[in-house]
Each structure stands twice: as structure tokens, then as C-alpha cells.
Amino acid sequence: MYYRNTIDKQPMPIREIIRMGHPTLREKAALVDPKTIKTKDFQSLIDDMVETMHDAEGIGLAAPQIDESIQLAIIEFDQENDRYKIENGQSLVVFINPEIHILGEDSASYWEGCLSVPGLRGKVSRPQHIRVDYLDRDGNAQSIEAKGFLATVIQHELDHLNGTLYIDKLTSPQDLAYVEEFSQFIAKVDDDQSIDD
Ligand code: ZN
Numbered sequence: 230m231y232y233r234n235t236i237d238k239q240p241m242p243i244r245e246i247i248r249m250g251h252p253t254l255r256e257k258a259a260l261v262d263p264k265t266i267k268t269k270d271f272q273s274l275i276d277d278m279v280e281t282m283h284d285a286e287g288i289g290l291a292a293p294q295i296d297e298s299i300q301l302a303i304i305e306f307d308q309e310n311d312r313y314k315i316e317n318g319q320s321l322v323v324f325i326n327p328e329i330h331i332l333g334e335d336s337a338s339y340w341e342g343c344l345s346v347p348g349l350r351g352k353v354s355r356p357q358h359i360r361v362d363y364l365d366r367d368g369n370a371q372s373i374e375a376k377g378f379l380a381t382v383i384q385h386e387l388d389h390l391n392g393t394l395y396i397d398k399l400t401s402p403q404d405l406a407y408v409e410e411f412s413q414f415i416a417k418v419d420d421d422q423s424i425d426d
Contacts, residue, residue, distance in 0.1 A: 235304075236247070238338050238402045240294050242273075242276060242277045242280040243249060243280050243281050243284045244277050244278070244295040244296075245279070245295065246279045246281065246285060246290075246294050246295060246344050246345060247293075247294060247295065247296050247345060248345050248346070248347065249345055249346045249394060249396075251296070251345075252300050252392065253293050253296050253387070254293055254294070254392065255392040256293065256298050256392050257390075257391055258292065258293050258298045258299050258301075258390040258391070258392075259278070259298060259299050259300065260299075260326050260327055261300050261364075263300060263325075263326075263364060263368050266325060266360050266364065266366065266368040267367070267368060268366070270353075271367065274292070274297065274301070275301070275303065275323055275366055277295070277300075278290050278292065278295065278303050278309065279303060279305075280380075282303060282305065285298050285344050285395050287303065287344045288304060288305055288382065289303060289304040289305065289382060289383075289385070289386040290302065290303055290344065290386075291303075291386050291387070291389030291390055292390075293373060293389050293390065293392075294321060294344060294389060296417050299391075300322070300325060300326045300327065301323070301388050302323075302324045302327070302387055302389065303321060303322065303323050303324070303325055304321075304322050304324070304383060304386055305320060305322075306319065306320050306322050306379070307320065308313065308322075311332065318390070319332065319420055322365075322373065323365055323366040324361065324363040324383075324386075324387065324421045325363055325364040325365070325366070325368075326363060326364055327361050327362065327387050327390070328361065328362045328363070329360075329364035329383075329384065329387055329411065330356070330359060330360045330361070330362070331359055331373050332348060332356075332358040332360055333356065333357060333358030334352045334356075335355050335357045336355060336356050336357060337355070337381070338352050338353060338354040338355075338379070338400055338406055339352070339353065339355075339378065339381050340352050340411065340415070340416075341353050341355050341381070341385055341395045342402050342408070343385070343395055345389075345394065346395070348392060348407055348408055349368070349394055349396075349405060349407060349409040350405070350406050350407075350408055350415075351396055351399045351401060351404055351405040351406075352399060352400045352401075352404035352405075353381070353385075353395050353398045353400065354398075354399075354400050355363060355379070355380065355381045355385075356380065356384070357376055357377050357392065358375075358376050359375055359376075359383065359384065360373070360374045361373050361375070361387070362370060370414065373406060381396050387426075389420045409420070
């Protein structure tokens with residue numbers, strides 16, 4: 230007879246997403262030591278983040294949002310959907326120790342949402358052409374270029390690694406609304422561009 234070892238297994242990959250007010254969301258996250266990237270612990274942390282993001286129906290998640298103050302964030306692009314398509318054809322991008330470079334002067338505003346600021350939408354203006362240099366989950370150096378909406382999504386996510394929330398960058402304090410009121414009064418008249426991550 231054989232007993233499954235239920236102690237070593239950790240059947241709880243979905244992690245709690247911390248919310249605005251939790252101090253970890255305001256810290257500058259620590260750089261990841263590249264030597265640790267291939268460890269089992271680090272790889273399962275990434276897997277947990279993917280599960281947690283799917284469970285919360287977000288398109289991105291940064292490690293500080295699950296109370297891990299390190300330079301790690303994930304974004305899921307959708308190659309079937311023009312709006313969420315990224316040029317390198319990848320669907321899930323794991324950003325470790327990312328550095329953003331702004332490539333163009335143009336900015337655009339979108340209504341953003343955040344799993345750590347649930348129930349709200351706020352309008353933020355951001356540069357629309359960026360490049361990000363980062364390490365992937367195998368520890369290899371990568372570079373990705375993004376324009377438009379995806380440039381906004383990436384900047385929102387990577388801001389979490391610097392202790393910044395989108396509400397710090399509202400185009401105006403008046404450009405903040407509850408999701409229901411946003412849908413009722415704002416989405417119809419403004420560009421219906423909102424994100425949730
Ligand atoms: Zn967020």
C-alpha cells in the first residue's frame with residue numbers, strides 16, 4: 230500500500246491578492262538574484278502567480294500584489310485578439326528585473342483598473358511606445374517592444390515593482406469612478422478602453 234505524501238504537496242497555488250493600504254504595495258521591490266530563477270521555489274512562485282491571475286481574471290499580476298516584494302511580474306497577451314496581441318507572438322510573458330525605456334513622445338490615456346484596487350476605474354495617460362529589457366523565466370535576457378494599449382498594460386504592471394499604483398497617476402482626481410458608474414456614465418461617452426490588472 231502506498232500513501233500519498235500530502236504534507237510536501239502544496240495544493241494551494243492561488244495566492245491572496247493584497248489591496249491598496251497594504252504597505253508592500255508601496256515598497257520598491259527587490260531585484261531578483263538571477264541565480265535563483267531556475268530554482269523550484271522561484272518557478273513555483275511564477276506558476277502560483279499564473280493561477281492567481283487566472284482565478285482573478287486579470288491580464289497581469291505583479292509579485293508585490295501577492296505580498297512578494299521582488300521584481301517579478303507576468304502579463305498574459307492574447308494572440309487571438311488584436312487588442313492584446315504582442316509582436317513576439319508569446320502569450321504569457323514573465324518579466325524579471327525589467328527596465329522600461331520610453332521610445333516615443335506620444336502619450337494616450339486609458340481607463341485602468343487594478344486587482345489591488347478592486348471596484349474602481351481611473352484614467353491615466355502614459356507613453357505609447359516602449360521597450361522593456363528583462364530576464365525571462367529561464368533567466369535569459371529578453372527585450373520586447375510594445376505600442377498603444379499594450380504599452381499602457383505593461384507600464385501599469387511594472388509600476389507595481391516601484392510601489393506605484395495607477396491612482397497616483399490619474400489625469401485628474403475627478404477621473405476616478407466605480408466600475409458600475411463607469412459603465413453607466415463614462416464608458417459610453419469616453420473611449421471604451423479599460424484594462425484590469
Ligand atoms: Zn495593478
